[in-house]
Amino acid sequence: MNLTSCRVAGKPLAALSLSCARLPSRQAAEEVIAAAVAGGVRYLDTTPGRHEAGEAWVGAALAGCRERVILAARGPADGADAVRARIEASLARLAVARLDVYQLGGVRTAEDFDRAQEPGGWLEGAQRARDEGLVRHLGVSGDAEAPELRRWVRSGWVDVITVPFHLLDVSRLRGIRFAAEQGVAVLAAHPLASGFLASSSAVLARDMAEFGVVSATDLALRYVSSHAGVSALCGASRAPEMAESAALLSRPLWPEALAETLRRRFDALLQSGDEYCTGCGYCTPCTAALDLPGLLRLRQFQAVLGMESARREFRTKFASDVHYQADLCHNCGLCGRRCPRQIPVRSLLAEIMATMGQGLGWATPHAGQCPTVGAE
Numbered sequence: 104m105n106l107t108s109c110r111v112a113g114k115p116l117a118a119l120s121l122s123c124a125r126l127p128s129r130q131a132a133e134e135v136i137a138a139a140v141a142g143g144v145r146y147l148d149t150t151p152g153r154h155e156a157g158e159a160w161v162g163a164a165l166a167g168c169r170e171r172v173i174l175a176a177r178g179p180a181d182g183a184d185a186v187r188a189r190i191e192a193s194l195a196r197l198a199v200a201r202l203d204v205y206q207l208g209g210v211r212t213a214e215d216f217d218r219a220q221e222p223g224g225w226l227e228g229a230q231r232a233r234d235e236g237l238v239r240h241l242g243v244s245g246d247a248e249a250p251e252l253r254r255w256v257r258s259g260w261v262d263v264i265t266v267p268f269h270l271l272d273v274s275r276l277r278g279i280r281f282a283a284e285q286g287v288a289v290l291a292a293h294p295l296a297s298g299f300l301a302s303s304s305a306v307l308a309r310d311m312a313e314f315g316v317v318s319a320t321d322l323a324l325r326y327v328s329s330h331a332g333v334s335a336l337c338g339a340s341r342a343p344e345m346a347e348s349a350a351l352l353s354r355p356l357w358p359e360a361l362a363e364t365l366r367r368r369f370d371a372l373l374q375s376g377d378e379y380c381t382g383c384g385y386c387t388p389c390t391a392a393l394d395l396p397g398l399l400r401l402r403q404f405q406a407v408l409g410m411e412s413a414r415r416e417f418r419t420k421f422a423s424d425v426h427y428q429a430d431l432c433h434n435c436g437l438c439g440r441r442c443p444r445q446i447p448v449r450s451l452l453a454e455i456m457a458t459m460g461q462g463l464g465w466a467t468p469h470a471g472q473c474p475t476v477g478a479e
């Protein structure tokens with residue numbers, strides 16, 4: 104396992120970390136954690152607010168290897184006394200005497216962060232727990248933007264941050280770099296874009312063969328962890344899933360500049376072809392209320408990169424979100440006339456249904472055009 108440049112609680116932060124939020128059972132927790140530790144993972148995020156029962160499973164699974172891991176939990180911005188109670192409850196469920204990291208969770212805005220630092224607030228309770236030896240390091244978790252991340256780091260009490268960071272969202276990169284420069288460990292949340300990048304891609308593997316890229320998953324994980332001080336925080340519900348991620352990240356990471364070059368190459372590949380939709384939204388609103396940029400984006404991932412995950416995502420959204428039911432297009436033709444790139448939206452929607460919508464029980468697309476509006 105490659106190591107990033109950061110240490111937390113005296114232990115090196117590995118390229119891969121484990122989010123325990125998706126553990127489905129005590130048995131799975133034992134197997135996933137065993138696979139994680141065997142694969143070199145050090146940081147375990149127990150996220151008790153979302154999955155309290157899981158903390159007891161994690162505690163049981165850690166018997167015999169507690170000292171090998173960096174054990175982290177997080178909680179909402181309660182008042183000082185409530186924070187203390189939450190930490191004690193986590194310690195009891197995990198059956199440990201001390202947490203290595205305790206994070207303020209769900210921080211989205213500057214106000215969230217400021218409120219936590221008010222007298223009697225989260226920070227006061229967390230610092231008290233740290234002074235009493237219940238916690239070693241404090242951190243912040245959330246999805247604030249890059250300038251706000253810098254403020255977190257400058258506060259002086261933050262040792263670890265957890266923020267979304269992946270190939271499709273690098274908007275926080277400056278803040279992440281700043282954190283790493285200041286010695287603050289960064290856990291990259293959703294490194295696989297909530298599972299979207301967990302996919303094979305023969306196109307990527309062919310194009311990036313010289314860099315040893317074998318799949319979209321591989322590129323996504325190694326891209327994130329190739330940044331100094333950053334560890335990819337992955338969830339897993341089964342041991343083979345964990346072992347697969349650990350195996351991918353046991354391979355050489357790239358210098359950060361090369362990782363950025365590969366990301367740009369990924370973008371360029373994705374944008375290749377005449378029918379690339381920029382997502383500008385000029386074609387909207389669709390008279391059938393379809394999310395046209397969203398649909399065309401999924402098509403691009405599937406048609407250009409051959410990513411199975413796009414098909415999976417489309418089928419999930421089709422079943423639950425009327426804005427993704429591409430067969431509802433009634434051929435009014437407005438979108439095509441509005442698009443500055445003259446993208447044949449209607450025919451691409453038909454292509455989406457034909458290539459990704461098999462067996463979904465959709466209506467036959469309307470063949471005619473709206474007589475009052477005309478053709479695309």
Ligand code: SF4
Nearest residue numbers: 389432433435436438
């Ligand atoms: S042609 Fe179809 S996709 Fe385009 S605006 Fe009309 S209903 Fe929406």
Ligand code: SF4
Nearest residue numbers: 380381383384386442
């Ligand atoms: S106007 Fe064209 S490029 Fe812009 S979102 Fe619509 S289809 Fe895509």
